[in-house]
Amino acid sequence: MIPNAKFVHTNIIAENWEKLATFYETVFGCTRILPERDMSGDWIDDLTGVQDVHIRGAHLRLPGYEAGGPTLEIFQYNKNIASGIKKINEIGYAHIAFLVDDVGKALSEVMMHGGSQMGKMIEKDIAGVGTLSVVYARDPEGNIIELQNWKQ
Numbered sequence: 196m197i198p199n200a201k202f203v204h205t206n207i208i209a210e211n212w213e214k215l216a217t218f219y220e221t222v223f224g225c226t227r228i229l230p231e232r233d234m235s236g237d238w239i240d241d242l243t244g245v246q247d248v249h250i251r252g253a254h255l256r257l258p259g260y261e262a263g264g265p266t267l268e269i270f271q272y273n274k275n276i277a278s279g280i281k282k283i284n285e286i287g288y289a290h291i292a293f294l295v296d297d298v299g300k301a302l303s304e305v306m307m308h309g310g311s312q313m314g315k316m317i318e319k320d321i322a323g324v325g326t327l328s329v330v331y332a333r334d335p336e337g338n339i340i341e342l343q344n345w346k347q
Contacts, residue, residue, distance in 0.1 A: 202265050203265060203266070204254060204265055204266040204267065204268045205265070205266075205267055205268065205288075205291060206268040206269075206270060207267065207268070207269050207270070207291075207336075207338055208270055208271070208272065208275060209252070209269050209270065209271050209336055210271070210275065210336055211271065211336075212251060212252040212253065212269045212270060212271035214335065215269050215334065215335065215336055216252075216253050216255060216269045218308055218309065218310070218334055218335055219255055219267060219269070219334070220255065221308055222304050222305055222308050222310070223257075223258055223293055224258045225255035225256060225257060225258060225267060226255060226256040227253050227254075227255055227256075228253065228254045228255065228256055228266065229253075231251070231252065231253045232250065232251060232252045232253060232254075232270065233249075233250075233251050234249070234250045234251075235247075235248065235249040235250070245272070245274060247273075247274075248272060248273065248274060249272070249273040250270050250271070250272055250273075251270070251271050252268065252269050252270035252271055253268075253269060254266040254267070254268050254269075255267045255268075255269065258293070259294075267291070280337050281337060281338065281339055283313065283314075283331060283339060289339060290331065290338075290339035290340060290341050291338070291339075291340055291341070292340070292341035292342075292343055293340065293341070293342055293343070294343055294344065294345070295342050295343070295344055296344065297344070298316060298328040298329065298330055298342050298343065298344050299316065301342045302316065302330055302332055302342055305332045305334070305340065305342070306332070308335070309334075309335035310332050310333055310334050310335055310340070311332060311333045312330065312331075312332050312333075313330075313331040313332060313333060313339065314330065314331050315330070316328070316329070316330040317329055317330065324345070325345045325346055325347045326345070326346045326347075327343060327344075327345055328343065328344045328345075328346075329341060329342065329343045329344075330342050
């Protein structure tokens with residue numbers, strides 16, 4: 196075990212970082228943390244292994260967390276590589292999840308701001324845990340979002 200390890204952030208690479216950050220701010224109430232990032236030079240080339248890279252973006256404080264809590268890091272590279280639409284069962288990081296009061300209303304908000312629904316909205320009793328209401332959606336760039344609510 197690594198002593199004193201602490202989760203810090205999850206990163207999304209965007210086609211348009213400002214537009215995607217605004218989506219998460221508007222729909223989920225994320226808060227932009229200044230300063231915005233504008234990184235280039237030998238140090239970032241060495242770190243990423245991408246020559247002449249220029250990365251811009253921002254960290255967003257996630258709802259429900261105070262300063263110093265985990266963030267959603269949204270970056271845009273000057274040399275982005277398109278990978279196609281992410282599948283829910285594709286190996287690797289799959290989605291980001293938000294606990295919401297009303298899954299249907301949250302889904303409507305996502306869709307009203309350029310997102311889309313993936314599968315069906317489900318309500319399922321999970322023995323010993325409670326009732327889960329859940330749906331998968333996509334943000335405007337196709338990244339998968341889980342909207343969930345638990346009732347006892």
